[in-house]
Amino acid sequence: MQLFFQQIIEGLSSGAIYAALALALVMIYRATRIVNFAQGEMGTFTVYLAWQLDQWGVPFAFSLIVAGALSFVLGILVFRLTIRPVLSASESTIVNICIGLFIGFEALSLWIWGADTHPFPRLFSDRIWTFWGVRLSASNVGTLATLCVLAAGLILMFRFTRIGLAMRASAAEREKSPLVGIEVETMLMLGWGLAAVFGFIAAVLVAPSLFLSPPMMVAVVIYALAAATLGGWDSPAGAIVGGLLIGVAESLGATYLRFIGSELKVGIPFALMAVVLLVRPQGLFGRTAVIRV
């Protein structure tokens, strides 16, 4: 039983990271109907920036803040330079561009910082509390708390601020939003910036345990894609639940289904996803499009 709860905690903790990245994916999908495969690689690139600043002697916390701000700018630049020109192009064009960004950002990190892995400073203290034999580390708590803060921030922004309302309107009604004075492209740009910050945060949370290397986020983005699909692509709440579920399924599966082993455990979330989608094709929280004529 202790093992079971232990695995749930570990699963929730890694699930929180998938959820953070899935939130970024869903945010962009809702606004532009684009699945940005490159979100994780962009995150890795910005974590390298933080690492580089730290190496240069900038205080760690300050490095993180600067890199977070830079990732916002990076998201905006990526949108302006690569997505905006093809916004009305066909889906396959956009998919190709996202694949290009994926390869491009990984290559860029590799070119600047090389293929060696680097240790990344821990974000939270190394304290561990034990409850009835179940270990709860500060890192588990910190990761889950970060997800809570991100989710609460998003809800507050989208529900209660003028800019959040305008971003939602741009995503839902691209044609009508300009009629009330909303510059839709500016809102999409902000959305890409914000998503890049979420990607950065997911990558920062992952870096201390996976170590920093150019392909660090490849597995994470795959889980995040599965999380967004599981939760439903148009639902931020679904992204969070999907991420946590996938994290838990992964850790429980790897523990209890021994024959799968750690190499194949990447398949567990996808088995879960396949089963859910058989029952609910739109995902757990997704809405089926209803077209009224």
Added chain:
Amino acid sequence: MNILQVHGLAAGYGSIRVLHGLDFEVDEGAIVALLGANGAGKTTTLRALSGTIAARGTIELDGRDVRQASAADRARLGIAHIPQGRGTFVDFTVEENLALGAYAVKSRQQIRDDTQRWYGIFPRLAERRTQLAGSLSGGEQQMLAIARALMARPRILMCDEPSLGLAPAITQDLFALLQRLNREEGMSILLVEQNANLALRIASSAYVLENGGVALRGSAQDLRDNPSIRRAYLGR
């Protein structure tokens, strides 16, 4: 004084040209109707004016050419366009629709006052303030669309087929409201309407569009009395 002066307006979709050099104007405080058969270019005219589609020619709002301005800028400058059908943000609550309408308004006090004012005028919207606009009836949605558009305190209100899909009694209410807005607040209105009878009853002047150009213009009274108009559009 003209609030809107349009000269040589040409627009279309892709390679299909719909408008071929339209000239017309809207006087301050007037209701001007654009009449014409399906496909004459009425909706395209409104879309070109609000910047939803690109256009050539000049579009002067208060004497200033806004043709180069983006749709969002034109909205901020005072062109309010209620598109055909659902002029509301259907996945947003009534309250959010009004907030979106006031997106360009800086003063929070003004937003609060206007919101209360519209809830006073449309108590049904007040009752449904937390409901999604898409769940309202057709008439309620059209009322919300108008309230939403006027939250921005525009210079000119452009309505595209407001009577579409509404029961006759509700259409009557709607036109009475437009007339009241015009009389009591001096709101200038450009009205596109299939139902020429109804439109000519509240309009001061009208333009009849045919094949993307102005076929006829005149005061509402003259057009009502014009025998060929009566045959073609008024059905008597």
